Amino acid sequence: MKNIKFLILSIGLFMLSCTDDVADTDRDPVVANITPVLQFPNNDFSMVLQNDNAADFAVTFVWDYADYSGTPTVVNYAIEFDEVGTNFQSPTVVASSSTKFKEFTVAELNQAALDAGFPPFEESSIDVRIKSTVGTIGTAVPQYSNHFTIRLTPYPAWPNWGIIGSATPTGWDSDTNLDYDLATKIYYITMPLIEGAFKFRLDDSWSTNYGDNGNDSTMELNGADIPVTVPGTYLIKVNFGTEASDGIQPKSYTMTLQ
Template identity: 35%
Template structure:
């Protein structure tokens, strides 16, 4: 029995020693040379129209070690001069990394301003356990693009008899042919604003690019204004021409529709808080706009047809000052994206062109431009 215990003890010690030797590989693998890195370009301008094309290629010579080990490698990007604070990294597994325009734009958009040429530091990291050996950084200037949200979020079309008079084409479920409803949460629930310049509007819904092969209308005529079915009845609002807020649950086969003409109101406007000034729909730009006097330093916002039930405003609690000519995100209170009751302001009194772009519920924007 004693011999058996001795054999077991010797075996256990041997196993522990073998395990320690394996774990010590990283500790005893002394780095001999650092990796080196080169880029095919030192100035990269990214354009969304070229998403699938090659943007830049990074080639490198891997680090060497005193023993035969296999480290992992990553390319690390940061704004130049930040010592790689707030960096972004991507793993690599060969002697070069080819970035497409889309891949590079996605990687660095979180650390550099969009659409601004920004000098970046890029380095190759060789990682062995907790030990990291980096190449000397190289400088690459990168200009990213702002992805078109119309191509990012799922959408359905709203073809109808109103479209031609509203800057589109009647009964044409294609890009540019009909307005869209978008799904900001990508959950098959679509909603947004549609301007219908027809006293007796009619429309249906079609899914993505399938056109009439996948269309839905109301389950009944006269309409329920609530339920949908494939190849259903044309939807015919009884409230005439104007702006409609429509919400569609495509998989649940339900929808809602409400007329929602937006007006501007506030101390900054000539009417103050007493009455709204209705915005006009520009059939060319597909934006709601108005040119009017605004008083500097005083608040204004937008609301639904003289009702406070739906407002368009900043998302937070503080009033937001809008710089002339700059575009800002704006939010609809009824969509759950507004946390308080803030307003907008301009710094100086004058005449302003005000533009509300409400065509994409994932990207509502506002712009004021001093005339």
């Protein structure tokens, strides 16, 4: 009797397996049919992003659904940014959605621009498109929308340190913003300097500024002006952090004549 029960169970499992195999082979392949259509933002969109209103609404990206024939499945959408005129050779996915719109706050849109490699304080022309996919990684069926070119001026998502002084091109009147390396967390700039002096300060304000009391490349809060005695073009690197990085100790700087 036990042998008969085992035989019946084995036959049942075999038939179920065959049914599943048939079901898998009977599935219609997913075929790209209609591409998504980006509606907004369009070529008229331009925005200067500001940290003061980071939480405010910025824009909603809106597109028409893509269409696929075959077995019904979820369609996923990605918003892609790339440098204008590059034909999306190296796009960056800045957001995703399973619906046909995506809202951005000022901070989110700013981060999208920075993630795609566009510099702060400069207006950049950015090609934007929608990518739709169905399926899994390796078998996804992509479709691409039309594209528009928008213009964004992002702000840095890191503290805004600058250099100011009589040795700099703008003197003591205004700051020259330092660039920031996300990997090393080091601020840097290559710039011409004349005989004179300079200091580092935060957010174009004297509330937080660093100088060098001993002229030993170690910075002190509200320290002395840093002298420049040899004019030329310098690569300046600054570590405002609390750990050594890129060979620079915390609260220290280097100046290399180019």
